[in-house]
Amino acid sequence: MSVYEKIGGEQAVNAAVDIFYRKVLADDTISHFFDTVDMARQHAKQKAFLTMVFGGPNAYTGKDMREAHKHMNLTDAHFNAVAGHLQSTLEELAVPTEFIEEILGIALSVKDDVLNR
Amino acid sequence: MTTTFYWQEQPVEAGPHETVLDALLRQGHKIPSGCRSGVCQSCLIKVEGAVPVAAQSGLSDGHIADNLALACQCRAISGLRTGPPGIHAARVLARVTDKRWLAPNIIGLRLAANLRYRPGQYVTLWRDEHTSRSYSIASHPDIQDTLEFHIRVHEQGRFSRWVAEGLKVGDLLPVQGPMGHCIYKGESSRPLLMVAMGTGLAPLFGVLQDALMQGHSGDIHLVVAAMQAREFYLTETLLELAGRYPQLKLHWVVSTTEDLAGCHLPLVRAGVEEYVTNCFPDLNGFGVYLCGAPRRVHALRRGCYIAGAAMIDIAADAFLTCDRGELVGARLAGH
The missing domain is CATH 3.10.20.30 (Beta-grasp domain)
Incomplete structure (x- = not known):
């Protein structure tokens, strides 16, 4: 059973996505990356991202990740900020620590793709 | 290639x-x-x-x-x-029944047309085969038989100047639609925030009437924003509604530096985003409606979301405030 199923599947994603995306947008160190994007569309992408890191059914590939972030000149600091928001979102939702670790592990696994390394 | x-x-x-x-x-x-x-x-x-x-x-x-x-x-x-689509059937012919100035640069146009719509939706009006513009419907089908539009007249506007100068009561023009999802969604006890910028008041006046008719009991905050005080319109109607429905709270916001002495409305001088951010720091549970120019709508949507409104509860209708004819070739993302 994946973490995704253990924490409640799509409902867990729905509960997390608004909290998570709100934290990202409110963070001045990264929010400018979202200045010109269509919020509704981006919201859907965040949902797909959370589904992936929760270990749920998803169509995300490393290539997509790389392609999407290629021209953004992202640094470790940007990546860590997003990962931090993911962690605090999960803590806010009282997700058990062991699951949080597993989820952050999956998020970390796409770091090289996101930072185009 | x-x-x-x-x-x-x-x-x-x-x-x-x-x-x-x-x-x-x-x-x-x-x-x-x-x-x-x-x-x-x-x-x-x-x-x-x-x-x-x-x-x-x-x-x-x-x-x-x-x-x-x-x-x-x-x-x-x-x-x-x-x-070609071969669907001129998707258009209906409408007859102009009334035309009057609502503000120095805004015309109220009424059309009789056989068209079913939800308040807050928009249609496309056709001047001729090559000139068309979209306008939001400001009326409510259960309150009046005609479709009502608030048309900002631009100096260079190929369509809006024609409406102002050429179009007469009794004339016929094709109407296509309706389109759009900026409509009242029910849930009558939740608080609502409606931000109407310029002629963004048109769809929201429709949505507001719909909410009141359907017995919306939660607070309805209508923020009416304009550049200058003289651009406010429908003021008497809105004040009368607010007198009749205590749940309706009106906020009048102008971004101008002009002298506001002598204006009978309780105006607030502020940028609309600044005003909404300060007045509504917690939008958790609100239904939010945003109508106006794309840049403002985009910024407000983001602000309201950060303030706690769920994405699914934010309805936004962004339209070009300039006459579209001047902007051919311009592309907008995220309306």
């Missing part, structure tokens, strides 16, 4: 990132078009076979079933077979 698609069986060459509309217009085909942003649906075409998903965004189920697509949103894919 060019691609070749077909218009009425004739091959048409298109550049790598060109839309079907751009390619057709460049090669002299007479295709009606308006906003070029996928909003007005003036450039409907018929496509054979698989239609690119983006080209059907916002279309009705009926249009999708008929394999119609928006030429301005349709990438010119090699081998695509396209043609």
